[in-house]
Amino acid sequence: MSKRRRLIAGNWKMNKTTSEARDYAMAFLEKVGDVTDLDMVICAPFTALAVLKEELEESIVHIGAQNMYHEAKGAFTGEISAEMLKDLACTYVILGHSERREYLKEDDELIAKKVKAALEAGLTPILCVGENLTLREAGKALAFVRGQVEKDLVDLQPAELRKVVIAYEPIWAIGTGKTASAEDAQEMCSAIRSTLAGIAGAVAQEIRILYGGSVKPGNIAELVAQPDIDGALVGGASLEASEFAQIIQNAR
Ligand code: PGA
Numbered sequence: 001m002s003k004r005r006r007l008i009a010g011n012w013k014m015n016k017t018t019s020e021a022r023d024y025a026m027a028f029l030e031k032v033g034d035v036t037d038l039d040m041v042i043c044a045p046f047t048a049l050a051v052l053k054e055e056l057e058e059s060i061v062h063i064g065a066q067n068m069y070h071e072a073k074g075a076f077t078g079e080i081s082a083e084m085l086k087d088l089a090c091t092y093v094i095l096g097h098s099e100r101r102e103y104l105k106e107d108d109e110l111i112a113k114k115v116k117a118a119l120e121a122g123l124t125p126i127l128c129v130g131e132n133l134t135l136r137e138a139g140k141a142l143a144f145v146r147g148q149v150e151k152d153l154v155d156l157q158p159a160e161l162r163k164v165v166i167a168y169e170p171i172w173a174i175g176t177g178k179t180a181s182a183e184d185a186q187e188m189c190s191a192i193r194s195t196l197a198g199i200a201g202a203v204a205q206e207i208r209i210l211y212g213g214s215v216k217p218g219n220i221a222e223l224v225a226q227p228d229i230d231g232a233l234v235g236g237a238s239l240e241a242s243e244f245a246q247i248i249q250n251a252r
Contacts, residue, residue, distance in 0.1 A: 004208050006038035006224060007165060007231035008248050009126060010238030011066065011094060011212075014045060021048035024241045025055035031245035036060060037252055038231070041092045042238070043126070046080055053089040064092030064126070067100060070110075070117035082121030093118050094233075096152060097128045098171045108151035115152055119160045126165045126233065127152055128212070129192070133172040141170070145188060146195045153199060161200040165208045166192055167233040173213025175236055182219075185211045186226035193228050217246040224251050 016024065021044060032040060043064035044052055052063045065088075069079035085093060095118065096111040111127070118125040129148040131141040145168065153161060168188050173180050180188075189209045196204035211223050212233030223229050231251065238244040 004206065004230045006251060007041070007208050007210060008038060008220075008251050009041045009043060009064065009092065009094075009165075009167070009210065009231070009233045010244050011043045011097070011233055011235045012045065012048075012238060013066070013099070013235060015239055016045065016048055018048055018051045021051045022055060025052055025061075027241040028245060029056070029059055029061065031242065032061065032248050033059065035248060035252070038248070040248060043092065043094050049085070049088040049090060057089040062091050063089050064094060065090050066094045066097065068093050068095070068114060068118065068123075070113040072117075082117055082123055085123060086121060090123065092124045092126055092165075094126045094128060094167075096148075098130055098169060098174065102171075108148060111152045112154050115164065116156065116160075119156070119163060124163055124165060126167050126210070128167045128169050128233070130169040130171050130174075130213070136170065136172065142188065142191050146191060149192055149195045150199065153196075156199075158200040158203040161196070162203050162206050165210060166196075167210040167212045168192060169212035169233060175214070177214050179214040179216075179219050179223075180211070182222045182226055182229075185223060186228055189226065189228035215247065217243060217250050220247050220250045 041062035041064045043066050065085045095114045100106045115125045129145050131144045135141050135144050208230040210231045210233045211229050215232040215234045216237050
């Protein structure tokens, strides 16, 4: 048995108004309010965080954001700082999601700054990495993802690295209904852990690595049974409180 505590994270992406977020939080808590053997986090749009703070701050469900900026304050129109997220009871933040890398042109240099800033502020970053189909078919997936991990975690001390969560999300599996096989996901998560060992030594054994990409109630158990998969980052199947609660039950 690994010492690592499992983590199931929901990523709502650009979904839910404040009233939808409130209804969800109430329904979700009714189903998972007694789950204490793993960590749960809902990563919501910035606009829903104040409502989640009201509904979830006193509960065992953690609150997360889906992005932040690395500067502390100032003339950065439209951006949100780590302190602002903490003020809304956030303890997690997704960074470097493939949708932001692709549509918002975030690169590894920027993502590394965000990871460092999140850690300095005391937030737990969920750093997303993963290859596209072209890289996978060319046999370059492992090298590409190892490179992302190295670039995005540059200049961090082992004590900081211990607090990072990595989410391996193959882009071809996101929102497509095509999950990576448990074996392929394990192979990559094991490669990520050995990359982490190269950077942080024994601390790599403490770092949680999640799988993401079409996770559902029916495939979560097989995924978390793998030795290097410590949980999941769930997009589409986190949008219904009852389906996400079922994923959590099946991950225990
Ligand atoms: P999906 O998204 O579960 O809808 O595939 C996962 C993610 O992008 O985090």
